[in-house]
Amino acid sequence: MSEKLVFRFDVSGNDFTSAGQASVQVKKNLRQLGFDNEIIRRVSIAMYEGEINMVIHAGGGVAEVHVCEEYIEIILDDHGPGIKDIEKAMQAGYSTASETIRSLGFGAGMGLPNMKKNSDEMKITSEVGVGTRIVMKINCKGTNE
Amino acid sequence: MTVYEHSVLLDESKCTGCTTCIKHCPTEAIRIKNGHAVIDSERCIDCGECIRYCPHQAKRAVCGTISNMDRFKWKIALPAPSLYGQFDNLEDLNHVIDGLYKIGFDDVYEVAKAAELVSAYTRIYLQTEGVAKPVISSACPVVMRLISLRFPSLADNIIHMLPPMEVAAKFARRRALEKHPELKDEDIGVCFISPCPAKASYVKNGFGDYKSAVDEVISIKDVYFLLIGKMSQDNNIDFLSETGRIGIGWARSGGEATAIFNENYLAADGIENVIHVLDLVETGNIPPLEFIELNACTGGCVGGVLTVQNPFIAKARLQTLRRYLPISQNTLLPEEQNYISADYLFEDLPxxxxxxxLGNSLAESMRMMADIQKLKSTLPGIDCGACGAPTCRAFAEDVVKNNARLEDCRIMKTAAEQDSKDSL
Structure with a gap:
């Protein structure tokens, strides 16, 4: 088991202009490390969606990316309203985003499904009124030289 | 592996070692070493930003001169569409073309003409089944190099259509051989009149396995001064131009994209904006689009560093010039619309x-990244550039890669000296 690298980002809430910066930085880092392009693509999409979700629903939060040779783990923590019905939230097209946010082109209800699609494992723990933690794992075994 | 030949070079005698260029280089390819700038050839994308920003004119583009054309019996000029926007009070494009003949060219093949044909085929290309959308334009050589170095996952989206300059060069050569069967291929010289140094690099290096059909690249600046002396004021001038609005439109950002006749397009210009858009495309966060036009220079090719005129004034001039032109003077015959001729296509991307x-293996890279993170947290974080690197982060990378020494950080050095003084 190799040593883990940790990248930590503070995601500020309701700031759409800088939303997505963390995923761009993660992408750069993974490229410097020499990960496979497909892995980088999946991580940056999963990360981007997670980041946007934190901005839209939770007023920001903290994103951590744990990197080792075997896998990459994205951990998103927020102190937002929490998800009432996780199963429902996972359905494509389901969204609780406000009209204002939808008018900006976000809130299509594809965030969580997209995150699941691009990760090998995804765990959501959420408590209404307390916050949400999402852990996504992307396995890298066999994809690097 | 062959070394990539760049067209942006440094004049060491003029470089004062100020930090302007390192701050503006979009790929962080420049460092100040021993008092002057050093360009990392692997990272340089020939965008010309350093030429634009250097306060001492120490960066310059390496282009050919018109006398290089003397070695050819038959000299052909390929004026870039942006050339037409350079002249004050120009009412008619034909004066520019007439001027090119007067300065010694035997034939003029407008790149704008080829651009109209490329636009016509792009419309067919977009309807081809199996094409990865959004299709990204291949016209700006800076963007092509940027994608191949920094956005490899988007390489499949690049249109496999040659840029108008190349199509023009091929057809110009063919026209010369048809008109003058006595000429041999090596007698014919094709000279592109360029708004940017990146085109010169494209010609020198080719693109993947494709070898350029252009022989010389001369800057618009150089040709401009030759032309203004020779251009006539006479209003009774022959119809020489073979281009319409679409061809001229390619000179500015959005011109190529609007010519696909489909509203689902995006056009971005300016290197920072281009990088931002590519990041968004890579994370899949864009609306469904058919076509993306990207130009490294602000305003499009009119913003190239080898032009004379301010890009926005050039754009305004082009609008006036376009006013009475037909939409396009180059359309495809019905039988030409069935498939895209091989003349327009290139096979493989670089x-x-x-x-x-960072390192040679994932494990080594991981160790280096950990060292970079550790080192970066101890640096002042003000990105002053005095060490010669654009940011503290870049400096940390340089130190870990053994390309810089920690003592190069002036602030850390001063603090250490102060400490040792205090402890005395």
Missing amino acids: NYKPITR
């Missing part, structure tokens, strides 16, 4: 070179 990779 191989992706992972330039930013």
Whole structure:
């Protein structure tokens, strides 16, 4: 088991202009490390969606990316309203985003499904009124030289 | 592996070692070493930003001169569409073309003409089944190099259509051989009149396995001064131009994209904006689009560093010039619309070179990244550039890669000296 690298980002809430910066930085880092392009693509999409979700629903939060040779783990923590019905939230097209946010082109209800699609494992723990933690794992075994 | 030949060079005698260029280089390819700038050839994308920003004119583009054309019996000029926007009070494009004949060219083949044909085929290309959308334009050589170095996952989206300059060069050569069967291929010289140094690099290096059909690249600046002396004021001038609005439109950002006749397009210009858009495309966060036009220079090719006129004034001039022109003077015959002729296509993209990779293996890179993170947290974080690197982060990378020494950080050095003084 190799040593883990940790990248930590503070995601500020309701700031759409800088939303997505963390995923761009993660992408750069993974490229410097020499990960496979497909892995980088999946991580940056999963990360981007997670980041946007934190901005839209939770007023920001903290994103951590744990990197080792075997896998990459994205951990998103927020102190937002929490998800009432996780199963429902996972359905494509389901969204609780406000009209204002939808008018900006976000809130299509594809965030969580997209995150699941691009990760090998995804765990959501959420408590209404307390916050949400999402852990996504992307396995890298066999994809690097 | 062959070395990439760049067209942006440094004049060491003029460089004062100020930090302007390192701050503006979009790929962080420049460092100040021993008092002057050093360009990392692997990272440089020939965008010309350093030429634009250097307060001492120490960066310059390496282009050919018109006398280089003397070695050819039959000299052909390929004026870039942006050339037409350079002249004050120009009412008619034909004066520019007439001027090119007067300065010694035997034939003029407008790149704008080829651009109209490329636009016509792009419309067919977009309807081809199996094409990865959004299709990204291949016209700006800076963007092509940027994608191959930094956005490898988007390489499949690049249109496999040659830029208008190349199509023009091929057809110009063919026209010369048809008109003058006595000429041999080596007698014919094709000279592109360019708004930017990146085109010169494209011609020198080719693109993947494709070898350019252009022989010389001369800057618009150089040709401009030759032309204004020779251009006539006479209003009774022959119809020489073979281009319409679409061809001229390619000179500015959005011109190529609007010519696909489909509203689902995006056009971005300016290197920072281009990088931002590519990041968004890579994370899949864009609306469904058919076509993306990207120009490294602000305003499009009119913003190239080898032009004379301010890009926005050039754009305004082009609008006036376009006013009475037909939409396009180059359309495809019905039988030409069935498939895209091989004249317009290139096969393979250049191989992706992972330039930013830190170490030789994942494990080594991980160790280096950990060291970079550790070191960066101890640096002042003000990105002053005095060490010669654009940011503290870049400096930390340089130190870990053994390309810089920690003592190069002036602030840390001063603090250490102060400490040792205090402890005395």
